[in-house]
Amino acid sequence: MPELPEVETxxxxxxxxxxxRRIRGADVRxxxxxxxxxxxxxxxxxRGTRILKVWRRAKYIVLELGRRRNPAGALLxxxxxxxxxxxxxxxxxxxxxxxxTLSLDRGSLxxxxxxxxxxxxxxADPASYFASLGPEPLSDDFVxxxxxxxxxxxxxxxxxxxxxxxxxxxxxxIYADESLHRAGLHPLAYADQLSVAAVERLYSAxxxxxxxAVQREGASFDRFYRTPAGQPGSYQDQFQVYGRKNQACPSxxxxxxxxxxxxxxxxxxxxxxxxxx
DNA sequence: AGCTACTCCTGGTAGC
DNA sequence: TGCTACCAGGAGTAGC
Numbered sequence: 001m002p003e004l005p006e007v008e009t010x011x012x013x014x015x016x017x018x019x020x021r022r023i024r025g026a027d028v029r030x031x032x033x034x035x036x037x038x039x040x041x042x043x044x045x046x047r048g049t050r051i052l053k054v055w056r057r058a059k060y061i062v063l064e065l066g067r068r069r070n071p072a073g074a075l076l077x078x079x080x081x082x083x084x085x086x087x088x089x090x091x092x093x094x095x096x097x098x099x100x101t102l103s104l105d106r107g108s109l110x111x112x113x114x115x116x117x118x119x120x121x122x123x124a125d126p127a128s129y130f131a132s133l134g135p136e137p138l139s140d141d142f143v144x145x146x147x148x149x150x151x152x153x154x155x156x157x158x159x160x161x162x163x164x165x166x167x168x169x170x171x172x173x174i175y176a177d178e179s180l181h182r183a184g185l186h187p188l189a190y191a192d193q194l195s196v197a198a199v200e201r202l203y204s205a206x207x208x209x210x211x212x213a214v215q216r217e218g219a220s221f222d223r224f225y226r227t228p229a230g231q232p233g234s235y236q237d238q239f240q241v242y243g244r245k246n247q248a249c250p251s252x253x254x255x256x257x258x259x260x261x262x263x264x265x266x267x268x269x270x271x272x273x274x275x276x277x
Numbered sequence: 278a279g280c281t282a283c284t285c286c287t288g289g290t291a292g293c
Numbered sequence: 294t295g296c297t298a299c300c301a302g303g304a305g306t307a308g309c
Contacts, residue, residue, distance in 0.1 A: 289299105
């Protein structure tokens with residue numbers, strides 16, 4: 001599912017084509033994609049604006065808008081499970097599952113989403129919308145001491161904590177499982193009981209895995225995630241535990257176990273990830 | 278504060 | 294073949 005690496009890839013590929021484009025209008029085919037906003041509100045807010053910046057925060061794609069050089073809010077897009085954002089050459093995109101089309105002065109930006117969980121909406125003040133999100137794990141500002149401090153502040157199981165976007169922004173089910181495996185930490189271990197060495201392992205596991213996954217343009221293990229260019233990512237080839245139930249752990253050959261933690265499937269190696277401490 | 282359950286959705290697939 | 298039941302999951306919310 002689109003997590004930080006997939007969203008970052010989407011942003012990097014769309015940015016050069018979107019910068020400076022003018023939005024002419026919005027065609028909404030599934031209202032709930034707007035998350036409570038009306039199609040008229042969206043169209044009115046974005047019509048005539050120019051795309052000034054394209055960036056990512058957590059799993060959100062941010063298109064900063066301007067009107068005659070003045071800031072004019074932003075379009076926020078969250079791909080959730082099956083969302084895709086890509087450019088089409090014409091205004092009329094007839095592909096199945098298209099939920100919103102933004103017509104530009106050149107071509108259009110299409111939001112396609114099979115399961116309809118994704119969101120695309122106008123936000124006047126993205127900074128305050130993002131205020132409660134946790135730090136960006138790949139930011140230069142995010143150092144191991146930050147992670148340690150945040151972990152000690154919560155008596156919570158590691159797996160659900162890593163999925164909590166107010167704790168750390170950008171991890172989802174896949175990269176949380178992979179990070180815990182690389183760090184040798186049990187998904188049910190308590191955050192406030194980790195040793196200094198364990199915190200350091202978790203920090204470098206998260207950073208290295210996300211960095212590698214961005215380099216590989218994310219992971220495409222099903223038919224859903226594709227880059228805006230239509231290509232699959234390749235990080236799925238590096239999975240050590242995710243989706244590998246009963247297969248041999250690449251580190252120790254012990255069978256990978258799958259359990260439910262807070263209704264989420266969780267994959268780990270009982271040999272490499274002991275519930276110690 | 279942290280937990281669990283539930284909701285939103287569709288299409289693929291397992292089982293009969 | 295054709296049917297039904299179930300499953301995946303990010304994030305928001307409610308209730309304990």
